[in-house]
Amino acid sequence: MVLPLAAARAAGQGGPVSTGPVSRFPVPPRDELPEQLRERYAEVEERSGFLPNVFAALAWRPAEAAAFFALHDALMDKDTPGLSTADRELVVVATSAANDCLYCVVAHGAIARIRARDPYLADQVAVDWRKAPVSDRLRAVLEVAVRLAVEPVAVTAADLDRLRGHGLTEDDVWDVGAIVSLFALSNRLAHWAAIPPNEEFFLLGRVPRR
Template identity: 25%
Template sequence: MKTFNVPKRENVSDNNKEIFDNLEDKLGFVPNIFATYAYSDTALENYLNFSNAKTSLSAKEKEVVNLAVSQVNDCIYCLSAHTAIGKMNGFTDEQILELRSGSASFDKKLDALAQLAKNITENRGKTDEEVLENFFEQGYTNANLIDTISLVGDKTISNYVHRTTQVPVDFPEAQPLELETV
């Protein structure tokens, strides 16, 4: 398999150098996944604009979706990054593991969102009717649905970038999810 090195600042376009500088200022480093987008002169900016766009979902709700989708897509990079971000948004280690499995017994509304995100991802958009009904019964709106689908797409892009390139994970690595077998 081809090896993908993480691009360094001196190896990217001027536009991407500016984005690297902004990321360095905001985060203290340029995450390897973002640096990998910089192989393209346009993908990093396009992705960050999409990922940081306004949404009807709260930061906490976004992490619910990010964790469920990244688990379905088996992306250790995104699971590791969003475990760290989930903790910054107030989730415990146990809650994060549960969200990754597509549920949230600690919050009915977040449970409906986690189930929906998992279901959309597993079924490639052919959402089960009962999962969708539960989502709306918990108070979510059509706007929330569309924003959730957009976020599923956003996270799937990064999942695929990492799954294809296998660049090193530069966050504390997420622990494996041990699924119960019947």
């Protein structure tokens, strides 16, 4: 694995991940944001102890930020028999790794560690999901998800049928495609704005919180 500082420099994001700008675009003061965003950001900070840099970066376009978070919540904050919240985060990790998105791999790797209650699995999925110790069902999900992320035209009806064969419902199958699509947007915006991962993400789910 690449060390955090080396990874940030390799991505053209400057020095230590905890310093420097969080975006190439303006970051508005908190008190200038709509109330809905201010409340959400306060809740996130209270729950996690810090504000993820992507939240600050997206705040430049408040209406788009609110829309992004609404779609994120609809797709990511639910458990179904075929696709748990941990599975959903691992889809983000695998496809973000395929898109070379440092921010999303680090941030969603941290969330995946917490939701899967496994300090190692997200790293294994990010490096090579094919060799990661996941179920046949999740491996099938990751295979189709990564294909959609890197070569959308190669996805066929047979790919979707394989997911149904592993017990995913129609809603689950749609969610796989929607998650990949939403985070393809997120990956590209993170590259576009050069958003660095927060230093706090690197230890989340690895060591006990104090």
